[in-house]
Amino acid sequence: MQLPGGASPNQGFQAAILERGAIVGGIGFHRTDWEQRATTIGYWIAEDFQGRGTVTRAAARLIDHALDVWELERIEIRAAPDNRRSRAIPERLGFHQERVIPNAERLPYRIAVHVVYVLLSDQWQRR
Numbered sequence: 411m412q413l414p415g416g417a418s419p420n421q422g423f424q425a426a427i428l429e430r431g432a433i434v435g436g437i438g439f440h441r442t443d444w445e446q447r448a449t450t451i452g453y454w455i456a457e458d459f460q461g462r463g464t465v466t467r468a469a470a471r472l473i474d475h476a477l478d479v480w481e482l483e484r485i486e487i488r489a490a491p492d493n494r495r496s497r498a499i500p501e502r503l504g505f506h507q508e509r510v511i512p513n514a515e516r517l518p519y520r521i522a523v524h525v526v527y528v529l530l531s532d533q534w535q536r537r
């Protein structure tokens with residue numbers, strides 16, 4: 411089944427990041443491939459709440475879930491080359507840079523480049 415916007419069902423979940431009951435960010439899995447035991451994590455947090463390690467900690471909990479509960483074997487995080495804060499998250503969590511995709515995403519006014527970070531299940535250092 412195809413959902414609006416090209417999304418498919420059963421690809422993971424999206425979670426809200428709350429501060430005193432208000433949504434200040436989001437993090438979740440998309441493009442989960444159950445056959446290949448692989449998924450991708452995406453995230454955002456409002457500017458006033460950046461710089462506290464919140465998203466890094468939330469990503470670590472999602473990784474625990476993907477590896478321990480779903481028994482996936484490969485987790486990807488993609489970021490634009492100039493998105494320093496986004497790239498710092500997989501780097502902090504022990505992902506390795508696997509490749510750069512020059513024509514990764516068609517946006518309204520340009521084609522986006524993606525840096526692809528990968529974590530394999532046996533590389534995860536539990537904290």
Ligand SMILES: CC(C)(COP(=O)(O)OP(=O)(O)OC[C@H]1O[C@@H](n2cnc3c(N)ncnc32)[C@H](O)[C@@H]1OP(=O)(O)O)[C@@H](O)C(=O)NCCC(=O)NCCS
Nearest residue numbers: 453454455459460461462463464465466488489490495496
């Ligand atoms: C990408 C994004 C989520 C990163 O936010 P962030 O606040 O830098 O990430 P974290 O919550 O993990 O915080 C890390 C920061 O907190 C600091 N920090 C403080 N305590 C920390 C802790 N216990 N653990 C880790 N980092 C900690 C880190 O040093 C880092 O700050 P620095 O960059 O000034 O060194 C945010 O910039 C964003 O939402 N951007 C817009 C949307 C976006 O680009 N999404 C990604 C698309 S690929």
